[in-house]
Amino acid sequence: MTSSQSFRRFAFAYGMAFAVLYVVALKLDLALFTVYPSLGVVLLGTHHSRDVVAPALAFLAPAMYWYGWAATAALGALMFALIAAVVPERWTRRLWQGWLWVAPVAAMAACVYLTMPWFRY
Amino acid sequence: MATALLIGHGLVAVALLGALTHQTLATWAPAHARPGSFFGRFRAVPSAAFANAIVVLYAISAILGAVVYPYFRVDVRPALEQAGHWQALGLFDIKEHFAAIGLALLPAYWLCWRQPRADEPARARTALTSILAFIVWWSFLIGHVTNNIKGFGL
Numbered sequence: 695m696t697s698s699q700s701f702r703r704f705a706f707a708y709g710m711a712f713a714v715l716y717v718v719a720l721k722l723d724l725a726l727f728t729v730y731p732s733l734g735v736v737l738l739g740t741h742h743s744r745d746v747v748a749p750a751l752a753f754l755a756p757a758m759y760w761y762g763w764a765a766t767a768a769l770g771a772l773m774f775a776l777i778a779a780v781v782p783e784r785w786t787r788r789l790w791q792g793w794l795w796v797a798p799v800a801a802m803a804a805c806v807y808l809t810m811p812w813f814r815y
Numbered sequence: 816m817a818t819a820l821l822i823g824h825g826l827v828a829v830a831l832l833g834a835l836t837h838q839t840l841a842t843w844a845p846a847h848a849r850p851g852s853f854f855g856r857f858r859a860v861p862s863a864a865f866a867n868a869i870v871v872l873y874a875i876s877a878i879l880g881a882v883v884y885p886y887f888r889v890d891v892r893p894a895l896e897q898a899g900h901w902q903a904l905g906l907f908d909i910k911e912h913f914a915a916i917g918l919a920l921l922p923a924y925w926l927c928w929r930q931p932r933a934d935e936p937a938r939a940r941t942a943l944t945s946i947l948a949f950i951v952w953w954s955f956l957i958g959h960v961t962n963n964i965k966g967f968g969l
Contacts, residue, residue: 698930705922712919720912731885758888761881764915771919791935794923795942798916802946805912812905 707778712771713801725762831872866928
């Protein structure tokens with residue numbers, strides 16, 4: 695019963711924390727790693743092309759950050775969820791359960807806002 | 816290889832779409848619907864039974880999407896950029912963000928359906944199901960449109 699309640703707190707905290715941290719990672723461009731699929735290279739951290747002489751290189755070797763943002767959020771959410779799982783239940787009981795769905799909805803709205811530059815071209 | 820993966824991704828998405836839409840409609844439909852009516856028959860199906868399938872299908876779809884994504888980034892996106900389909904690319908980016916958030920909600924969603932607690936409001940379960948349904952519908956439609964842009968001749 696206790697482990698079941700701990701897992702419940704873990705799962706709920708993970709969902710909420712991931713949504714919030716994903717937006718933070720997206721806004722601050724905090725990718726745990728950067729993937730260059732055409733080269734088959736994965737670099738730790740966020741890397742942007744600094745080549746101003748031949749910017750076409752970024753076109754030839756495109757970078758992917760989505761995996762890194764998701765990994766950053768997953769790692770951060772895991773920490774929050776583990777803490778939520780081990781703290782006494784009375785500490786989390788007063789937390790409004792609506793955050794479980796309000797946080798992801800707000801995060802989705804924030805993601806749309808952060809993607810708006812695509813629509814200004 | 817990429818085409819086979821994309822077709823698999825699409826087929827899993829169709830199954831997921833059906834299961835999640837069924838569950839969402841059953842959740843929102845009035846409990847007092849007439850037994851012989853459309854919603855009455857919907858509600859006759861135990862919605863909780865869909866939860867396992869939805870979690871598995873969502874996870875498989877997300878994995879397949881993550882595997883296919885590099886092909887999109889290398890082969891498809893540059894062509895769309897050159898053609899000036901910025902709005903489509905923006906909508907696709909939103910799809911990726913939504914899909915990641917939805918994936919993280921699966922454990923909570925599963926618990927709300929498979930191990931509900933009497934002291935928890937049913938609203939959380941309804942909300943999580945609706946959020947996932949929205950994400951899956953958005954992802955399916957945007958993925959489909961992005962895939963078909965050249966076919967549409969836009």
